Amino acid sequence: MAEDDPRVHFASMKVPTSMDHSGPHDTGVWRLAVNLWLIAVIVAFFVLRVLGSATVQNLLKRWAAH
């Protein structure tokens, strides 16, 4: 029976979801903190994973020797 199928019940029910998009302090300082955090992660990535990678290190050494 279609009526017994849980999917039929779903049609009349609301999925229990919720997401609060507001930050704890939706202020300029908070936005600045978020931006600084993102910048720190990106800079660390370039320093540690890109410049620190063996490929780039080898390139730099080759360039320095040249």
Add this chain to the structure above:
Amino acid sequence: MFLDVVRTLLASLLLAGAAFGAGHWIEKFLPATFSRLDRVACCWLGGFGVIGAILFLVGQFAFTPVIILLVLLTGALLAIAAFLQSRRLRGRMGEQGVYVRARELALGIPSIPVIVIGLVLVLTVVAAFADTVGDWGNDAVAYHLLGPRIWLREGVIRPVLDNSHTAFPPMAEVFYGALMRLGGPHGPGIFAVLSLLAFLLVLAAICIRLGLDANAAWWAVAFAICMPAVYTGAHSAFVDVFYASFVLAAARIGLDAERNTEFIAFGLLCGFAIATKYTGLLALAVLLMATVFARVLRGAESKLTPRGIGIALLTACVVGAPAYIRNWALLGCPIYPPPPLFASIFHAKYLSPAAIRNFHAYIYQRGSGLGRGVGAFLRLPINLTYHTANFHGAGGIGLCPLALGPLGVVAARKNEFAKALGLLAVLLTILWFITQQESRFLIHVYGTAAVFAALGWRYAQSLESRYSSALCAIVIACSLLYGLFMIVKSRADDVHSVFSASFAQRRRTELIPFYDSFAYLNRDPAVKKVLVLDRSVPPYYCEKEYVKPIGQWGEETLPGIRTTQDALQHLRELHVTHILDVSSGISGFQVQANTRGIELVFTEPNQRIYRATAAP
């Protein structure tokens, strides 16, 4: 080649379809609030679990092509029946119901994540047709594929005594065996695509449950598939993504479970996780704790909690138990090789105390990461992002979890499901941290981190700061591009070997240890049974019956034979026709020049083959 490709793809399609059919009944056990996406993800994954469990149980008596085909065809027929029933149901429901929601989900598909996900999946399909190569350090060669190959040869599923790791819970390996038989030698490779799809489906379902829109769910899935550490756990016969899918699907059900049937479904998925990987036992405890926490958070009736948890626990134990009972009966210990606590309680057969100690030392050394103190734990997010090599991370997890994940936690701080999911991730990380810090063992947490990263991105956008949006775009671009670069780089040789026969041959000769000897043994019809003396020789490449008295981890596979010299004294009893003797990184040649009853028939640098002429 073309026919091989078609055969492999058809076999994987059959398995995928069979999983849909075998798992369709689980739908009745899922919470009524589940979306269509939730249902597809949980039922499909559950179907894999059902088929794997059936093949494993039947395989204890017979693991033959007929049995495999029968099980998969039954599943496929059930899938067709379910599809027809679903169409009838849709007709009766008209344009209402879950199908409308499914259509909504398909709308507004963002192009970049779709391209990224498509690229990785296509790469995986192509690379699946590369031959398996590698030495005893390659897990696929050492045990993931060795077990299925021997099961098919012997027509029954049994641990291979010369590698104790073939006694690991064999859910995924059962599929490798089935695909190897039906799809040919590259069949197991294509399973990576199925396990990745299952993982991504579950992640998308969790995203929607957390309140994200379909667009953000696509991005979260792209974040996850571009994590090299996640991708590594899916291909080359690794089972980690498949296992992580079970854990996350169990979480999806358990954290919303109310009725007894829903706890049964939760326990079922937990049981499949246990039947896939030993760490499923630890994950089960954590999943139950997170479920209790979720119920407390949403104010569910506390009297019903113990009953629900009991039902889930019982179901998980029943579903997950067969492999452990098999190990106990055949090998003397349910978890084999035994971990420290079990080693002192059970007497593990075929493993000497020294071999067990060496195994423990190896595991401890391998899983030490960057330390085990509180400081090391707190630095994990940084280390997992930037110092991945220390966790055998193969490129890490990208920038999104570290950069955007914390923002996601802030955004979802009032979401009960998110809190319970976050607790689950933290507990799983603690378990991983104190047991074995191997990056791919944490894939379920990486998946969760990708979901929180998508939440964080949405949150950052809501701040209405131009800089935040631009910085998020840089983070995502770095993460996806770096991940794609690492993934493509890691599989470049596989893809190259698919399109270049000469490169494939060169790769085989360079990467398969003692390739010439295996070629001789596999080619010569006089070779019936081979005695392999060196424990570093991977018998996966031997297409003939073999006996290896001392296994990779020091297993003693033959009663009364402790050394290779003992084995050479018993050639007649062992019924071997040839002996493979090598000079490897761990020992020199072991056959003495004056050994009687054998004749040297093949020699190459560091490798010799003898023919047994008579008993000494």
